[in-house]
Amino acid sequence: MNKQETINAIEHAREAHIEQMAKVKSLIEGRHVDNLTPVSKMKCEFGQWLYGDKERVKSILGVQFYENLDMIHEAWHIQYAKIHTIFVHEKGEGLFSKIFGIHKINALELEKAKVYYKDLEQATKDLLRVLDASQRRVQALSASKFH
Numbered sequence: 001m002n003k004q005e006t007i008n009a010i011e012h013a014r015e016a017h018i019e020q021m022a023k024v025k026s027l028i029e030g031r032h033v034d035n036l037t038p039v040s041k042m043k044c045e046f047g048q049w050l051y052g053d054k055e056r057v058k059s060i061l062g063v064q065f066y067e068n069l070d071m072i073h074e075a076w077h078i079q080y081a082k083i084h085t086i087f088v089h090e091k092g093e094g095l096f097s098k099i100f101g102i103h104k105i106n107a108l109e110l111e112k113a114k115v116y117y118k119d120l121e122q123a124t125k126d127l128l129r130v131l132d133a134s135q136r137r138v139q140a141l142s143a144s145k146f147h
Contacts, residue, residue, distance in 0.1 A: 001053070003138065003146045006060060010135045013046035014128060017076070020044075021124050024080070027087050028113050039084050041077040060145060061134060069130050076127050079120040086113045 001009070020037045027033050041047045050057060050073065058066040086109050105113070 001056065001146065003141065003143050006057075006138050006146065007135060009046075009049045010131055010138065013049065014131045014135075016045050017124055017127055017131075020080070021120070024083055024117060024120060027083070028110070028117055036084065036088065037080060039077060039081045041074050044077070047073065047077075060141070061137060065134065065137065069134060072123070072126050072130050076120070076123040079116060079123045082116040083113050083120060086110075086116075 016037075023033045023036060027036075037044050038047075042051050050070065061069065086105055
């Protein structure tokens with residue numbers, strides 16, 4: 001991966017997490033959402049990039065920077081998993097829930113989801129801040145670092 005491809009991957013990660021926040025907000029507002037983010041930090045698009053060529057990404061960003069990004073990315077997925085659990089039910093009783101994996105939630109679950117969403121917003125701000133710093137760091141590196 002060259003310098004520009006690395007910058008593009010970071011920009012894509014930023015956009016993907018903003019898009020996922022919009023999807024989570026739509027869920028909380030009662031709208032149907034397709035293609036929810038995987039709960040596993042390893043399976044989302046950014047995670048596939050971050051962990052797929054871990055040693056190379058780590059050498060580009062630096063060990064400390066990489067580990068900080070990993071920690072914040074994991075924190076995002078931990079917060080997201082709380083909301084995902086409320087809205088996605090693996091063993092639905094009705095036909096609708098079996099087909100779509102979504103079940104109707106009660107008022108208490110919805111209130112919990114709203115609280116978790118606030119935590120997810122903070123995790124998103126933290127992640128976006130680190131992604132921005134990562135992008136600046138990559139932009140400052142010599143192109144020779146990528147060969």
